[in-house]
Amino acid sequence: xxxxxxxxxxxxxxxxxxxxxxxxxxxxxxxxxxxxxxxxxxxxxxxxxxxxxxxxxxxxxxxxxxxxxxxxxxxxxxxxxxxxxxxxxxxxxxxxxxxxxxxxxxxxxxxxxxxxxxxxxxxxxxxxxxxxxxxxxxxxxxxxxxxxxxxxxxxxxxxxxxxxxxxxxxxxxxxxxxxxxxxxxxxxxxxxxxxxxxxxxxxxxxxxxxxxxxxxxxxxxxxxxxxxxxxxxxxxxxxxxxxxxxxxxxxxxxxxxxxxxxxxxxxxxxxxxxxxxxxxxxxxxxxxxxxxxxxxxxxxxxxxxxxxxxxxxxxxxxxxxxxxxxxxxxxxxx
Amino acid sequence: xxxxxxxxxxxxxxxxxxxxxxxxxxxxxxxxxxxxxxxxxxxxxxxxxxxxxxxxxxxxxxxxxxxxxxxxxxxxxxxxxxxxxxxxxxxxxxxxxxxxxxxxxxxxxxxxxxxxxxxxxxxxxxxxxxxxxxxxxxxxxxxxxxxxxxxxxxxxxxxxxxxxxxxxxxxxxxxxxxxxxxxxxxxxxxxxxxxxxxxxxxxxxxxxxxxxxxxxxxxxxxxxxxxxxxxxxxxxxxxxxxxxxxxxxxxxxxxxxxxxxxxxxxxxxxxxxxxxxxxxxxxxxxxxxxxxxxxxxxxxxxxxxxxxxxxxxxxxxxxxxxx
Numbered sequence: 001x002x003x004x005x006x007x008x009x010x011x012x013x014x015x016x017x018x019x020x021x022x023x024x025x026x027x028x029x030x031x032x033x034x035x036x037x038x039x040x041x042x043x044x045x046x047x048x049x050x051x052x053x054x055x056x057x058x059x060x061x062x063x064x065x066x067x068x069x070x071x072x073x074x075x076x077x078x079x080x081x082x083x084x085x086x087x088x089x090x091x092x093x094x095x096x097x098x099x100x101x102x103x104x105x106x107x108x109x110x111x112x113x114x115x116x117x118x119x120x121x122x123x124x125x126x127x128x129x130x131x132x133x134x135x136x137x138x139x140x141x142x143x144x145x146x147x148x149x150x151x152x153x154x155x156x157x158x159x160x161x162x163x164x165x166x167x168x169x170x171x172x173x174x175x176x177x178x179x180x181x182x183x184x185x186x187x188x189x190x191x192x193x194x195x196x197x198x199x200x201x202x203x204x205x206x207x208x209x210x211x212x213x214x215x216x217x218x219x220x221x222x223x224x225x226x227x228x229x230x231x232x233x234x235x236x237x238x239x240x241x242x243x244x245x246x247x248x249x250x251x252x253x254x255x256x257x258x259x260x261x262x263x264x265x266x267x268x269x270x271x272x273x274x275x276x277x278x279x280x281x282x283x284x285x286x287x288x289x290x291x292x293x294x295x296x297x298x299x300x301x302x303x304x305x306x307x308x309x310x311x312x313x314x315x316x317x318x319x320x321x322x323x324x325x326x327x328x329x330x331x332x333x334x
Numbered sequence: 335x336x337x338x339x340x341x342x343x344x345x346x347x348x349x350x351x352x353x354x355x356x357x358x359x360x361x362x363x364x365x366x367x368x369x370x371x372x373x374x375x376x377x378x379x380x381x382x383x384x385x386x387x388x389x390x391x392x393x394x395x396x397x398x399x400x401x402x403x404x405x406x407x408x409x410x411x412x413x414x415x416x417x418x419x420x421x422x423x424x425x426x427x428x429x430x431x432x433x434x435x436x437x438x439x440x441x442x443x444x445x446x447x448x449x450x451x452x453x454x455x456x457x458x459x460x461x462x463x464x465x466x467x468x469x470x471x472x473x474x475x476x477x478x479x480x481x482x483x484x485x486x487x488x489x490x491x492x493x494x495x496x497x498x499x500x501x502x503x504x505x506x507x508x509x510x511x512x513x514x515x516x517x518x519x520x521x522x523x524x525x526x527x528x529x530x531x532x533x534x535x536x537x538x539x540x541x542x543x544x545x546x547x548x549x550x551x552x553x554x555x556x557x558x559x560x561x562x563x564x565x566x567x568x569x570x571x572x573x574x575x576x577x578x579x580x581x582x583x584x585x586x587x588x589x590x591x592x593x594x595x596x597x598x599x600x601x602x603x604x605x606x607x608x609x610x611x612x613x614x615x616x617x618x619x620x621x622x623x624x625x626x627x628x629x630x631x632x633x634x635x636x637x638x639x640x641x642x643x644x645x646x647x648x649x650x651x652x653x654x655x656x657x
Contacts, residue, residue, distance in 0.1 A: 042522060157609045187383035187384055188547070188592055189587060190383075192606075214521065217594055220594060220599070221593045244595065260551050260553065260554035261594075262553060262577065268532070269525035269528055270525060271526040275490045275493075275523065
């Protein structure tokens with residue numbers, strides 16, 4: 001299968017008051033055409049920063065890609081000029097953000113904001129753009145689309161705003177959609193509506209989706225393949241079925257065990273001790289070792305991503321027994 | 335039968351909305367006639383989506399905001415009839431843990447002072463004893479006494495929530511209202527805090543009202559669960575029967591909408607149409623009739639009352655079940 005997005009050895013550096021910090025240090029992943037890839041991890045693991053880097057939206061002068069390549073349709077995005085990137089962004093790849101409230105401009109109507117990028121990327125005139133905007137709103141299930149395009153974001157509910165964001169992202173029929181916690185701010189019944197809509201759009205248009213979330217339930221439902229991130233590194237990668245049935249990394253196992261389940265009842269929940277390390281004070285060696293129950297002497301050195309089965313990779317020495325090393329260890333030496 | 339610790343009767347909280355041009359002043363009915371009771375030592379969960387009035391219920395219940403109507407009876411005392419002074423004395427036994435561990439701690443106060451404050455207000459012990467209590471409570475919530483000298487910004491979200499719990503616990507209350515105590519936390523930290531709350535309940539014989547939007551968290555921690563929609567309780571039952579056999583169409587939709595961390599599960603999803611109506615102008619009759627897949631004529635006009643479907647303790651407010 002052809003990969004539409006290929007991220008290779010990506011390092012991201014942020015300038016901080018007390019020296020540089022590296023929220024992402026050497027991650028690799030790829031997205032096949034028509035596939036939904038989940039990126040899971042807790043706050044501070046680097047999942048959102050990664051998505052911003054792919055979109056070329058790292059805050060200027062503060063954050064930058066310090067190493068590695070981002071290949072989108074075999075084109076290295078990190079080498080493109082802003083103007084070249086602008087042609088791709090919004091058209092070929094689009095993004096939905098977590099906060100539909102803050103990512104829409106409060107002083108423009110929904111129609112103006114939707115119309116802007118339709119005019120820019122598809123070269124339609126104002127009237128055609130307005131028609132296309134209304135069509136997009138109907139497609140994402142917004143009733144009264146003709147009225148809504150004249151309304152301002154504050155007049156819409158959270159679920160409606162997220163539909164507008166999706167309409168905006170899908171308006172130029174992108175090949176890749178990056179969704180960063182698109183339903184985290186929404187209530188469950190509205191979340192169910194939005195997830196349903198995204199599945200429907202994907203089936204209709206064949207869009208590839210990168211779905212970033214901390215919610216394992218949403219991952220189980222939406223994704224084909226999953227990348228688990230911890231402290232700026234990929235620690236496990238597998239198909240969604242394999243990941244939930246046969247998790248290998250102690251962190252993944254811990255995460256799955258610590259969610260209370262609707263089906264089964266346990267008196268106590270499993271909990272991973274300690275907290276996520278801050279990017280400015282990453283532990284040497286395996287980054288999960290200080291919180292790991294199975295820590296051993298080998299963990300003083302950071303393990304590379306190892307094969308843990310077909311299409312299953314894991315960054316843990318425990319897996320090394322029986323598995324062979326995968327490629328050169330680039331991130332481990334950092 | 336366990337002893338009833340707290341009873342809520344027809345509790346109401348209406349917030350006034352100022353009139354604007356051509357918009358007469360109205361009221362938001364945040365809580366509109368909620369009744370339930372909490373037994374000593376149990377955990378009652380309140381679930382619902384944003385704006386359903388679950389947090390307001392928690393606050394009105396403790397009289398942090400005054401109710402517009404109804405009664406809260408704690409150990410035989412009608413809270414509504416107490417004077418401010420009497421209420422303050424009783425508050426020692428009624429405490430709250432807030433959602434946002436970042437906003438609920440004063441950034442300029444050391445943790446020691448945060449925890450000393452309730453003791454000083456209630457005039458407990460002398461200085462020496464108070465300091466000892468602070469150290470004790472920090473150990474109990476798993477932080478260690480040496481943290482007392484630090485400021486809130488030096489702590490992570492999970493640690494701050496431990497401080498919030500310590501603050502509510504230091505007066506040795508009998509009832510704690512926990513308003514979304516784990517919603518702002520990561521999964522791995524969430525389970526630490528849930529375990530802590532359960533340990534403390536056993537250790538100190540606590541009673542909890544646990545408010546959350548997360549159905550699986552509520553199921554994990556609660557003995558009985560109430561489901562709220564637009565300021566009203568639509569279902570109230572022991573958790574086993576509520577989750578195994580939800581009777582109200584809203585509860586059914588809510589449960590079916592929750593994503594399950596199992597890719598093999600193919601849930602029969604009930605997708606509700608539309609958004610939650612505004613509580614300033616709730617639908618007539620059953621507030622859920624505008625989104626209900628089973629709405630009948632009666633639902634538009636007559637407000638359904640909570641009735642026991644099994645004749646015992648599974649309460650539902652829905653016309654479908656009385657017809």
